[in-house]
Amino acid sequence: MIRVKICGITSKEDAWVAAESGADALGFIFVPNTPRYVGDRSDLEDLLESVPPFVTRVGVCRNLSDAARLRGVPLDAIQLYEPPHVEERALLSVVLQGRGLILACRMRSVEDALGIESRLEGLTISGVLLDAYDEKRLGGGGVVFDWNLACLAKSRVSVPVVLAGGLTPENVEAAIRQVRPWGVDVSSGVEMAPGKKDPQKIRQFVANAHRVALCEASG
Template structure:
């Protein structure tokens, strides 16, 4: 069954609800350029520490240079660009797909990065945006993503414009290890629409039963 990550959380109640509905991971954004950035929000920063001890919490960065904040209460790192992550935590490497990308060079670059970055447990596929790391609501080419799934050496997490309405089709077409959603289940940046969270998780997991 496909795994689900609900990302861009800022409230404890939203994170707990997502986990209760069957989310496998919850994500907290530490990238200052994001509208979901929690670095200056003491209440939001406390959320990962307050969740159940076995909750999978992911700290999301644009890159290492954007400011590793030390211990965050998270047990996995996700970041997009830059040097290999100098931290003992396992991490997911976010790879952004642009409109002009071609499959062979893209797969080659991904496999090269995975080989260079010790500790990479998977990659996340998202839409490229020059001004924002993730949470853009832009959908990627699912046929391109499916080809990546078949040709890279690590598990693939699918992101980019996913919603309760399209996630089942995405899962069936791409066959990813997991799906990741942020803006697709929000009422506004950082605040989740709980009915959409529930519907998204049910649709994603129902697609592979």
């Protein structure tokens, strides 16, 4: 079964809609000065604790320094867009506190796909997330990248691969069929506005992702 992560959650209502729709994970953005940032909220712990059991809470950060500020925050995994520097890796276990590590790798060329192994070298990670490259933002921009690059990158790693970047209810089935990832990740593709999810789009995205996986399994 394909796993689904709904990213950029900013409210209890959106968290519950995603969970009830069958999402396996919810992403919470801890990158300052972005439209879905939740790190400065006074009700942050209440928001995270409202997530139902068996749904993974993922804290999305730019780098390990930002993740270090999340010690004690009730999260199940940390997603980094910048791999830890060699000198930081001794602190990695302290920062993670037993939480899983997902490394996001942005794809814009064959070189990015071929070089993915070097980015993961020396790291113990739960999975890798393949996202589109955007000069102005780390993610959540609704940009689709060449899925052939995702296939190439996937062939070079031995950890679960999550596909992101411009996915929508309309294209997620084609993406799964071509890339055959372990999971898919969506943010802007299921929104009314940045940080405000569309319940119908969430339900349709999860249903479409699960349907194509079930069809292939039964076929």
